[in-house]
Amino acid sequence: MSLKILNRNAVISLLERNWFQANRVSSHCWYSTRKIGEVIQDVERIRNIGISAHIDSGKTTLTERLLFYTGRVAEMHEVRGKDQVGAKMDFMELERQRGITIQSAATYVMWKEHNINIIDTPGHVDFTVEVERALRVLDAAVLVLCAVGGVQSQTYTVNRQMRRYSVPCIAFINKLDRQGSNPNRVLHQLRSKLGHNAAFLNIPIGLEGNHQGIVDLIHEKALYFEEPQGLILREDEIPANLRAEAKDRRQEMIEIVANVDDDLGEIFLEERTPTAQQIQDAVRRTTLDRSFTPVLVGSALKNKGVQPLLDAVISYFPNPSEVSNVCLDNSEGIEKTKELTLDPTRSTEPAFVGLAFKLEAGKFGQLTYVRVYQGGIKKGDTIINTRTQKKTRVQRLVRMNADEMEDVPEVFAGDICALFGIDCSSGDTFVTKGNTHLSMESMFVAEPVISMSIKPIKKGDIDNFSKGIARFTKEDPTFRVQWDEESKETIASGMGELHLDIYAQRLEREFNAKCVLGKPKVAFRESLIASCNYDYLHKKQTGGQGQYARVIGSVEPMPVEDNTKLQFSNETVGTNVPKQFIPAVKSGFMKACEKGGLAGYKVTGIKFRLEDGANHAVDSSELAFQLATEAAMREVFEDGQWHILEPVMTVEINGPEEYRNDVLENITERHAIIQATDSNEGFFTIFCEVPLNEMFGYATELRSLTQGKGEFTMEYSRYCPALPETQDQLIQEYQEAHAAASAGGQQRKKKN
Known part of the structure; x- marks a missing residue:
């Protein structure tokens, strides 16, 4: 029987009829059919995962293979393919033109009777919010690493986001077919740079052009992915030249897992040999509590290692009932946390709670992506937005396959769906009647750094x-x-x-x-250097009711780590400033901070302390206290010591070794602080921090320095005090612009 079949439908038919030759070929239950509109009710057979990585690590190519091997697409297309079709998940025209992912896309697949919801996220730092909101609602993530590039700048960001939401992860070292691929180096970086307690679950059979398959260390067998298109998974004995390495790597993996798992640790200390099932159970437990990171290898482009990754997703990632999700409960007038319940048997399912984590406007109206955390939702149900208290009827309920919509009658807790015709904002919580006091915590949103x-x-x-x-x-x-x-x-x-x-x-x-x-x-910011007191009386009498308000207190700088925040503290005692006017004081403070006194930038990193004040029984009002606070802040702008903060970026520069000194000299001239340098296979990597203001036009300059061979990535790190010359220049420009605007205003008055 020949296995060289080009028609995929014929392959499926062949596999269904003649596949169970267990002594020679294994199908690994790779293909599961599912009707459109069918929803899995068994929560233990649901997985919600994200695919995250640095740009150009192969996330979208990997997702394309996941779709193909699970039967969601009939044929595979490349991100920059010659057929001009493009990958399924890069459905936006700009994405296909540029060859990058711009916005996250959702889909779902079936593998071994398990439903896997997948969100493919962008790798470029400019679209980091897409990764942020995906990880906010996902239960686990696959961290894709390039076998040549290893841990890169955006990998740090993704890793930090996973840690922020306590998301378990599997590392997949991709692109083993590339020249210079070195999975051992990437594993070392995963441990040393990202702090993961990681070990190989499989190792490659050959690298670069000789990459043929992988060795499964748990089951101690070799897996080969044969034509057509890697569909045929052949099991064999471990090649003789890899048996010693496989034995050592297996023992290393068992020791690393045993160090963080009591059950496997007991077996290890008793010098017993654990079974494959015992190892898998221990890997699952340690992956769920984020004390261990399984590392798999392969080449998505060459169709190798994808099926074992799907198996690992089912075996080691949590189902929604195994994840603890909390919401904010203000039913008693006090905001406190409450754990949401999800009954795996669905026998006592509580009321619906869902989070709108992504909005997308299409030709048919706004599409709202919702993660269902509790209960279920049906077409025709009435749901309530807890922020606006607005009721909405669910007109259409769909599940997404990239840009395709598939109507479903209902979805259950743990699933991801999309709603049509819902007016809301990203981060809004939806509930059914009786739960309007509940709300999910929204995601972290970084402040813009460039205008x-x-x-x-x-x-x-x-x-x-x-x-x-x-x-x-x-x-x-x-x-x-x-x-x-x-x-x-x-x-x-x-x-x-x-x-x-x-x-x-x-x-x-x-x-x-x-x-x-x-x-x-x-986006420069202005901040205070030392504490400054204020005492301002706002008094105005023009006949009839006047205005009277007095505010007393101090403004002080906040710690360095909070220099992008504003804080208001009401420390008044008694009724000198009535409670109903406190919000007006806060409003005046926030309004005054929109424009600082040095160069007109937003004010951040300060704490406004309201300690005392005075009011008038008739003339005091919210407006009076707001105006008094704004005037008090203007006095602080004049009397206090202020400085300008600027965004500092983490920059990673790569290029051929021969241009290293020129690039180092050039980036140092841009006031860079060099943190580390690295060399590998004739290429250098420079890790540094540079003020964003110094980085404009750097892409062109780097290309000219390296004859077009150099590249760099940049992401926001933090705000730091600007250099004295930068601050002086900004203040001078602001004063000149202000003077010019004033002169123009006076001329217009004369003409009128």
Whole structure:
């Protein structure tokens, strides 16, 4: 019987009829059929996972293979394929054109009668919020690492996000077919750089052009992925040249897991040989409590190692009932945490609670992605938004397969679905009647670090421009647009130049509003150096009811780690400042911090302490206390010691060794602080921190220095005090612009 069959349907038919030749070939139960619209009710057969990694590590290619081997797509396509079709999960035209993932995409597959919900996330730092909101609602994640690049700059960010939401992970070392691949080096980096207690569960049979398959260390067998397209999984004995290494790696894996698992540790100390099942059970327990990270290897592009990864997802990742999820309960007027319940038997299912974690506006209206944490939801149910208390009837309930929608009658706790026609914001909680006091904690959203002016080229496109901006700012909380009264420009803020450039292109493609972006502006901040007291009396009498308010207290700097935050503290005793006016004082403080006194940037990193004040029985009002606070802050701007903060970026630069010194010299001129350097296979890597203000135009300069062979990645790290020359320049520019604006205003008055 020949196995060289090109038609996939014929392959499936063949496998169904003649596959069980157990002594020679194993199918690994790789193909499961499922009707469209069918929803799994057994929560123990559900897995919610994300695919996360540094840019160009092969996430989307891996997801394409997962879809193919589970029967979700009939044929595979490449991210930058010659057939111009592109990968299934990169369905946006811009994604296929640029060869990168811009927004996360959701799908679901069936493997061994288990439903796996998958979210493919972007790797570029500019779209980090897509990874953030995916990990917020997922139970586990696959961390993809390039066998050549290893742990890279965005890998640190993804790892930090996984830790933030306590997400268990499996590491998959991809691209073993590439020249210079070294999985042992990547494992060492995983341990030393990311702090993972990690070990191989399988090792490669050959590397680079000789990569043929993998060795399963737990079951002690070799797996070969044969044509067509790696569909045929052949089991064999471990090759003679790998038996010693396989034995050592297996023993190393058992020792590492035994150190963090009591049951396997007991077997190990008694010098008994654990069974494959005992090892798998121990790996599962330690993966769930994040004390161990299983490491698998393969090459998604060459169709090797994908099926064992699917097996590992089912074997080692938690089902939704094994994950503890909490919500905020303010039923008694006090906000406290409450654990949500999920009954695996579904016999006593409580009321519905779901979180809207992603919004997407399509041609049929707003699509809202929802993770169901408790209870279930059916088509026709009425749900309530706990933030707005607005009731909405579920008109259409769908599950997503990238850009395709599949209608379902209902979904259950632990699943991910999408709703149509729901007016909400990202991070809103939906419940059914009786649960309106519950709300899920929202995700972490980073502050934008770069701003550019944006405007449509044609005045006639202003309506489409406004519609597009309204849609994008609602979908993406890191993309913000505001009108600057002083410069009379629309200012767009985001996570990087690419981030803003992508939205400008989307405005042209999707809303027919071609835009022009101005010179990038860094989101500087102003902060206080030393504490400053204030005592301000606001008094105004113009006939009738006047205005009277007095505020007394101090403003002090916050710790360095909180220098992007603002804090208000009410420390009044008695009724000198009535309780009903405290929110107005806070509002005045927040409003005053929108524009600082040094160079007009937002004020952050300060704590406003309201200690005392005075009021008038008739003339005091919310407006009076707000104006008094704003004036008090203006005095603090004048009397206090202030400085400007600037965003500092973590930068990773890669290039050929011959250009190393030139690149080092150039980046040092940009006031970089070199943290580490590395060399491998004739290429260097420089890790450093550089002020964002110094990084504009660096891509062009790096290409010219390295004859187009160098590349760099950059991500936000923290805010630090700006260099004295930078601060002086910003203050001077602000004063000149302010003087010019004042002179222009006086001229207009004269003309009138």
